[in-house]
Amino acid sequence: MSVEWQPVRQSRTHELVLESIEQRVFAGELKAGDRLPPERELAPVLGVSRSALREALRVLETIGVLVAQAGRGPDAGARIVRNPDDALGRLLRLHFALGSYRLEDVLEARVVLERSSFAAAAEHASAEDLDEAEALLVRMQEPSVGVAEFNDLDTRFHVQIARSSGNQLTSTLTSAVRESVRPLILRALEAAEDWPATADGLNVEHAELLRLVRAGQGAEAADLAEKHIRGFHGTLVDEKDEGGEAAG
Structure with a gap:
């Protein structure tokens, strides 16, 4: 499923990034197993810095709904998971x-x-x-x-x-x-x-x-x-x- 990403407001940026991702989960556009676009692609689409994006992704990883793997292989990047x-x-x-x-x-x-x-x-x-x-x-x-x-x-x-x-x-x-x-x-x-x-x-x-x-x-x-x-x-x-x- 193709997800349409929109820029977010700049105040409290990482929280707004979280809201953007949460909205897509609630809408069924993102499901367990789906991968997020690479940081270099997702950050400019959302209109935020890569550091703000990383902060939001770390929060999601901490609460068990995202896993991020470094590297360039097929398993690299951030993926939505269910790990409560x-x-x-x-x-x-x-x-x-x-x-x-x-x-x-x-x-x-x-x-x-x-x-x-x-x-x-x-x-x-x-x-x-x-x-x-x-x-x-x-x-x-x-x-x-x-x-x-x-x-x-x-x-x-x-x-x-x-x-x-x-x-x-x-x-x-x-x-x-x-x-x-x-x-x-x-x-x-x-x-x-x-x-x-x-x-x-x-x-x-x-x-x-x-x-x-x-x-x-x-x-x-x-x-x-x-x-x-x-x-x-x-x-x-x-x-x-x-x-x-x-x-x-």
Whole structure:
């Protein structure tokens, strides 16, 4: 599809460039997979400097709707993509660290999202989706897995269940919320007095969650998901209350 580009106003130039690109996305003129013209062509057509154009493209890349690759090959240039998970997770993690959201709010958000995810996964998840989740659990149970890798696999397990629920928005929000507390959970895992026992307890609950989803027992899976989240994540809230401030 040929896109007709028009010059933009010069004040707050990069924001106006953003508006121009957004308008074409909203109108359906730009879709995921489409490439933008090279900077040397697009900047004069829009009537802006290449530096202003680059600033706008960096913003779009940060929020996960554009990827830019340098070079002269066929993959070079800026391309419209759909990548909300990483961008939203990064944004939420920064705001959590800045104190924009209370730890208690993050806990409650996780409970609501993951109750929904596990219940829906019990109804909609494919065998392939759940096999991928099980493969993550197998790796989590290996004696050689360290705390950092365990935390990464734990995050991926919860996100995989959300993805298998059939609701992409729930999946994205679950990923973002879980990512926002990843550093905090990692520090808590590292501080566990008996790490092997902590890992074993979490693995038992993960395995039971997966069993319930496979059995189609959505209500039971949702209840256990809430217990699972409040059990460990809830201790972080209690520790914050005792310490008087939230860890970032």
